[in-house]
Amino acid sequence: MTYYFKDYLKVLSEKGELKTISRFVDPNLEIAEITDREASAPNGGKALLFNNTGTDFPIITNLFTSEKRIALSFEMKSMEEVSTKIVDFYDTLTHNQAISRHSRKSLFNEVSQFFPRTSDVGSYQEVAIFPPDLNRIPFLKNRTFDEAYSLHEVPMVIKNPISAQYAVSSTRLLWHSRSTFQVSFEPSSLAGHSFHNSPMGRVPVAFFLGGDPLYCLSGLIPRSGEMEPFLLGGYIRKKAVVKVPCLSQPIEVPENCDLVIEGYIDKNAQLVPAAACGNNTGFYSVGGEEPLVHVTCITHRKNAHIPVLIPSIGLHTTRGFLTKALSTMVEAGIENSVDRQVKKLCFPHFCKQGTVAIVGINKFYPGQVEKTAHAFWGSDQAALNKLLIVVDSNTDVHNPLKVNDCISKYYNPNTDTFLSQGPLSVTDHAAMQRGFGGKLCLDATCKNNISEATIPVAGKAFEFYHKSQASPSPEQTQARILIAVDDQVNLDDLFLCLWLAVPNTDPLRDIHIRDGILYVDASIKTGSTKEGTRPWPNICCSSMKVIQVVDNYWERLKIGDFIPSPSRVLHPLLRDGNAQISE
Numbered sequence: 001m002t003y004y005f006k007d008y009l010k011v012l013s014e015k016g017e018l019k020t021i022s023r024f025v026d027p028n029l030e031i032a033e034i035t036d037r038e039a040s041a042p043n044g045g046k047a048l049l050f051n052n053t054g055t056d057f058p059i060i061t062n063l064f065t066s067e068k069r070i071a072l073s074f075e076m077k078s079m080e081e082v083s084t085k086i087v088d089f090y091d092t093l094t095h096n097q098a099i100s101r102h103s104r105k106s107l108f109n110e111v112s113q114f115f116p117r118t119s120d121v122g123s124y125q126e127v128a129i130f131p132p133d134l135n136r137i138p139f140l141k142n143r144t145f146d147e148a149y150s151l152h153e154v155p156m157v158i159k160n161p162i163s164a165q166y167a168v169s170s171t172r173l174l175w176h177s178r179s180t181f182q183v184s185f186e187p188s189s190l191a192g193h194s195f196h197n198s199p200m201g202r203v204p205v206a207f208f209l210g211g212d213p214l215y216c217l218s219g220l221i222p223r224s225g226e227m228e229p230f231l232l233g234g235y236i237r238k239k240a241v242v243k244v245p246c247l248s249q250p251i252e253v254p255e256n257c258d259l260v261i262e263g264y265i266d267k268n269a270q271l272v273p274a275a276a277c278g279n280n281t282g283f284y285s286v287g288g289e290e291p292l293v294h295v296t297c298i299t300h301r302k303n304a305h306i307p308v309l310i311p312s313i314g315l316h317t318t319r320g321f322l323t324k325a326l327s328t329m330v331e332a333g334i335e336n337s338v339d340r341q342v343k344k345l346c347f348p349h350f351c352k353q354g355t356v357a358i359v360g361i362n363k364f365y366p367g368q369v370e371k372t373a374h375a376f377w378g379s380d381q382a383a384l385n386k387l388l389i390v391v392d393s394n395t396d397v398h399n400p401l402k403v404n405d406c407i408s409k410y411y412n413p414n415t416d417t418f419l420s421q422g423p424l425s426v427t428d429h430a431a432m433q434r435g436f437g438g439k440l441c442l443d444a445t446c447k448n449n450i451s452e453a454t455i456p457v458a459g460k461a462f463e464f465y466h467k468s469q470a471s472p473s474p475e476q477t478q479a480r481i482l483i484a485v486d487d488q489v490n491l492d493d494l495f496l497c498l499w500l501a502v503p504n505t506d507p508l509r510d511i512h513i514r515d516g517i518l519y520v521d522a523s524i525k526t527g528s529t530k531e532g533t534r535p536w537p538n539i540c541c542s543s544m545k546v547i548q549v550v551d552n553y554w555e556r557l558k559i560g561d562f563i564p565s566p567s568r569v570l571h572p573l574l575r576d577g578n579a580q581i582s583e
Contacts, residue, residue, distance in 0.1 A: 018046060024053070028141040029141055029142065031059065031061065032140065035310045039310075048060065048062050049305075058305050060307045063213070073216075086232070089111075089236075113240065114234030117242055120244065125260075126299075126301050127302060129297070130297060132178075133298070134181060135178055136298070137259070137261070137298070139181075145278075146579075150172060151172070151173040152172050152308075152311050153280075154173055155171075156170075156191055157207075157253050166252070172184040174277060182274060182290045183290060184285075184290050198267065201268050202266055206246055206260055208253050208259065209258055211258055215257070230243070230254065249262045249264060258300060259298070260300070262295065262298070266294065272292055279311055280311045281351070282499065283429055284539075286534075313541050341363070342372060350495050355425065356387045358403055387442075388441040389407070392445050407462070411443065411461075412480075419438060419440055419508060420441070421439060424439075430505055432506055438509065463477055464482075464501075474517060484520065486523045490572075493569075504525070510525075541571065542565060
């Protein structure tokens, strides 16, 4: 059982899914560059174990870029098996009452026995660091223009003071001092609700690394507010998660973690301007203010290993495995708690998970697509979605060709475009206000109740063109959607164009409909060129200097054939400036 992280590493090694690097590798920039290359290999490459980084702990990267390793983290053979197990879990809950502390006794025995239980002490508390020293934890510098050392997608545990329910959310940590770091989490998340509802001035929090490999995914999975965050893991492992009290804060964390950072956030303290740092969007974060976490204790297991999720550069097609897994995990929850008519869900891998969603519904009455959009955007699981594409439930939402076919056949921009506004991710740089902007829904379902004369002639779903060129006229194209990108973008690289189109667009500002075509401006916008824009970030990639350094010692890593840097493809897209593009 991969209940402990060391057991998961052993399984990966036995299955040939782990490469160990004993040569010294600088954690500043070089670990990210090596990980980028391995992740760009066929099928996502292998997981990487860095044993010699000059830090107190070995670092593991590239854990979830292959379907095989994700399935192994569930102790299963395929994502189909994982999907079946998760659907069974939600079906079991649906046949009873909603999960909450008031309805636990009514759950089936097969589920209720896996509710977390509490113990007095945990194995992660073998070593306690007093006073805490964050310099001993491997915060990394991943990208050339990073202004701070960071850890990404770290699960944070926080307790709702009203319901006493725990929430786990994915966070980004920026090193600030030996005993403080900045934390970034979505204000609309369950963690954000718990934080803002707390009557205490000092809100206790804990961050954990390692342990059960499912913990690495736990913070990435949006959940309903009534869902016990560790119940699914217990159900899959057939073993209840054991939680233990922290040493310095009134909060509990799983006992099998490798390392735990305990601390508090002072709600009355002034927020601190955030340093620029590369994000999983493929762009740098620019601007914004974030709270400080005051660390009160650090505890860890002896011989602890630290799993690190490196923020992706640009587009990694191998991330499709991770987004498909997350789609599977969220799909059942969406159907059971958001909209019964949602039968299929896909988060395309060309953008940050959840920003774009394709859903298949059983449509049978007018206004149903709009109802689904409202329910989707109003849910805890999908509140940050920016582009929603709705198709019929018999469509394979994971097949881009099938989805494009639906758009080209059934989508009419004049009648099937639905705009709204609401919360967006704080990492969305195109939003006119940080964390708030436009939302777009495209109705690509079959229209059986309208005359054939009103159905547009089938053509292409979308077409890209350079911003400096005149937009194609209806006579020049059969595309339903025309998307303008900057001249430096290679129009032959479809997925690169798709990756740039979504994060560079705010639907309320950057789209308009003319002559039956939806026009999208996905070019770079700065304060001097577009009203309602904020500082615009550069894309994330490794510098030529770092690329050449890794090129020179690649053979000495002894991890296989040479892999060229994927950052080279993105260099033509870099603009003058640093993390922020110069005006």
